[in-house]
Amino acid sequence: MKPLERYFFGDVDAIRPYLLQRGILLLLAFDSWLDLLPHGGRYGAGGFNVAHFGWLDAIAPTPTPGLYSGLIILVGLLALTQALIRPSKLMLFILCGLFTYGWSMSMLDSYQHHYLLSLVLFCVAFFPRLTSADLWPNPAERSAGGKQSADGEQSVGLRTISAWPYVLLGCTLSIVYLFTAVTKTSPDWREGSPLANLGRTALFQDLQSYFGDLGWSADVFWTRVATSTVLLQLGIFAGYLLASTQDRTERPWLRFLVWPWALLPLSFHAAVEQMDLQIGWFSAYVIVAAAVFFLPARLLRAITFSLTWLPRRSLDALSRWLENDEPESQSVSIGLALAVALVTALIVGATDLPGSVGASLVFAILIAAHGVRLAQRSTERLRAWLVGCALAGGCFWLALSQSEARFDYYRWMAGDLRRRQDYAGALEAYEKANRYAPPGKDRRAKEEEMRRRLEMP
Amino acid sequence: MTFIAVFLLLQLLIPISYYLRDDPYDERFAWRMFSPIRQHSCRTIAREILQGETHAREIQLGRELHVAWISVLSRNRRPVIHAFLHHRCEAGNVSQVELLNVCSETTGEALEPQRYALRCGTLELQEPEEFIRPREEP
Numbered sequence: 001m002k003p004l005e006r007y008f009f010g011d012v013d014a015i016r017p018y019l020l021q022r023g024i025l026l027l028l029a030f031d032s033w034l035d036l037l038p039h040g041g042r043y044g045a046g047g048f049n050v051a052h053f054g055w056l057d058a059i060a061p062t063p064t065p066g067l068y069s070g071l072i073i074l075v076g077l078l079a080l081t082q083a084l085i086r087p088s089k090l091m092l093f094i095l096c097g098l099f100t101y102g103w104s105m106s107m108l109d110s111y112q113h114h115y116l117l118s119l120v121l122f123c124v125a126f127f128p129r130l131t132s133a134d135l136w137p138n139p140a141e142r143s144a145g146g147k148q149s150a151d152g153e154q155s156v157g158l159r160t161i162s163a164w165p166y167v168l169l170g171c172t173l174s175i176v177y178l179f180t181a182v183t184k185t186s187p188d189w190r191e192g193s194p195l196a197n198l199g200r201t202a203l204f205q206d207l208q209s210y211f212g213d214l215g216w217s218a219d220v221f222w223t224r225v226a227t228s229t230v231l232l233q234l235g236i237f238a239g240y241l242l243a244s245t246q247d248r249t250e251r252p253w254l255r256f257l258v259w260p261w262a263l264l265p266l267s268f269h270a271a272v273e274q275m276d277l278q279i280g281w282f283s284a285y286v287i288v289a290a291a292v293f294f295l296p297a298r299l300l301r302a303i304t305f306s307l308t309w310l311p312r313r314s315l316d317a318l319s320r321w322l323e324n325d326e327p328e329s330q331s332v333s334i335g336l337a338l339a340v341a342l343v344t345a346l347i348v349g350a351t352d353l354p355g356s357v358g359a360s361l362v363f364a365i366l367i368a369a370h371g372v373r374l375a376q377r378s379t380e381r382l383r384a385w386l387v388g389c390a391l392a393g394g395c396f397w398l399a400l401s402q403s404e405a406r407f408d409y410y411r412w413m414a415g416d417l418r419r420r421q422d423y424a425g426a427l428e429a430y431e432k433a434n435r436y437a438p439p440g441k442d443r444r445a446k447e448e449e450m451r452r453r454l455e456m457p
Numbered sequence: 458m459t460f461i462a463v464f465l466l467l468q469l470l471i472p473i474s475y476y477l478r479d480d481p482y483d484e485r486f487a488w489r490m491f492s493p494i495r496q497h498s499c500r501t502i503a504r505e506i507l508q509g510e511t512h513a514r515e516i517q518l519g520r521e522l523h524v525a526w527i528s529v530l531s532r533n534r535r536p537v538i539h540a541f542l543h544h545r546c547e548a549g550n551v552s553q554v555e556l557l558n559v560c561s562e563t564t565g566e567a568l569e570p571q572r573y574a575l576r577c578g579t580l581e582l583q584e585p586e587e588f589i590r591p592r593e594e595p
Contacts, residue, residue, distance in 0.1 A: 008461060046522055054536075108529070115486055119468075171465055183488065188493035193564045194496050195491075416524065420521070
């Protein structure tokens with residue numbers, strides 16, 4: 001094998017692509033519902049929009065709150081479903097396409113990490129389609145934590161795998177850090193004031209004070225910290241290139257080099273998270289990626305095994321119960337698919353957000369169509385698909401009902417309408433916001449003000 | 458391997474294209490997170506001259522656009538500025554629209570104001586004579 005082929009097609013511990021795929025999809029689901037969805041009300045406001053690409057402006061409709069919100073709800077549902085079952089390559093490509101359309105439809109979303117997430121989802125779509133059963137196949141082993149089972153059987157779980165998409169993703173992340181380092185080589189950055197502007201937090205004030213006691217002036221402190229970020233990001237760039245190869249048996253010493261390297265990305269992004277920047281869930285994604293790429297595989301397996309023990313035991317019990325049943329006839333399977341589609345659609349559609357009814361219909365059609373297809377192939381996969389979809393719908397409802405997402409959605413929409421003097425629209429939005437307002441945070445005063453402006457009782 | 462090579466080549470060329478463009482404010486797809494340009498502080502003023510009049514009146518941007526778009530305008534994003542200018546012209550009774558970004562660096566140093574103007578009849582667009590560029594090594 002040529003060196004480049006060895007680099008991309010060499011062994012990777014199976015826990016890494018498995019954990020990275022599930023972790024990214026889980027984060028994406030809740031990021032979509034809790035961080036992106038509340039901003040849906042601004043899309044198409046005032047009839048003005050500019051897409052990221054001129055051709056998209058020409059062919060796509062002007063975004064509306066319903067279009068964007070419905071799309072993001074669907075992204076979250078798809079992401080969570082794929083995180084819970086054996087992922088489908090087709091569904092992951094659809095998810096990548098929908099998410100990419102979500103940010104590219106408008107320059108209102110110029111988060112660079114959303115573009116990165118599109119690249120990540122694209123690579124993840126090619127990942128090996130692993131489940132925990134591939135990693136821990138023996139039920140007794142699964143409950144004993146990977147040890148020999150009670151009757152002496154040795155399990156043969158998947159240890160290493162060739163995973164070129166995983167290595168490709170590592171190279172992509174490496175390139176990101178290379179260019180962020182290039183950005184930081186400019187004199188504008190290295191003189192320190194941009195970083196000082198961002199670093200007005202207790203942590204950095206304490207650090208500045210500490211180094212001030214050692215004789216560093218504020219200017220010297222910020223200049224040196226700014227310069228050091230270049231070295232830090234170049235280190236992370238090199239680390240991602242190396243980390244993909246640490247599981248190969250021909251260079252066992254590489255692991256001892258890579259594991260401490262994890263401190264670079266983990267500490268960098270932990271510090272960034274201290275800075276109160278408006279970067280959404282960016283830090284969570286990159287910390288998960290860094291942990292998966294750099295940390296020892298044994299540690300990742302132990303953590304994953306522990307965290308997923310209860311869900312896996314529950315699903316194993318459910319599978320055993322279902323397996324004891326006679327496989328249902330195809331017509332019953334199809335009926336089940338339609339029933340789950342209907343119930344899930346009702347749950348999702350009842351969340352009282354623009355676009356939720358549309359998203360619920362599309363999701364229901366997806367559940368039914370894919371379910372009917374699976375009914376003709378595999379009862380087991382059909383059951384997994386239906387359970388995954390139902391759980392995703394339930395988690396969406398829970399996420400919305402237990403968070404301030406709907407309150408934020410409507411109060412931000414109301415504020416914008418009020419500023420643009422659409423008092424009737426603002427009143428309607430404030431009424432909805434107050435329906436979901438947490439205690440002590442309502443906007444009753446604003447609602448009353450809108451009524452006065454409209455000369456309503 | 459061809460697919461991998463093409464994918465990686467694109468990942469390198471797309472960010473590099475930023476350094477070959479003449480628009481320092483469009484940092485999309487270039488991995489320029491937290492850049493000094495991104496932290497420029499700008500005040501945005503928009504004015505228009507109605508048909509049949511000679512004096513410009515200020516546009517209350519907060520009443521016309523979502524605050525998020527005002528923020529994007531203040532970052533000198535040319536496609537958005539152009540779209541805004543055309544959007545105002547399409548109102549029908551406007552002869553000229555102008556947008557001015559008065560910016561300063563993180564050090565507080567004032568930068569050359571960036572003025573964009575559009576004549577609605579001829580669609581003649583005026584852009585800043587000199588775009589703000591990142592500082593170079595002395």
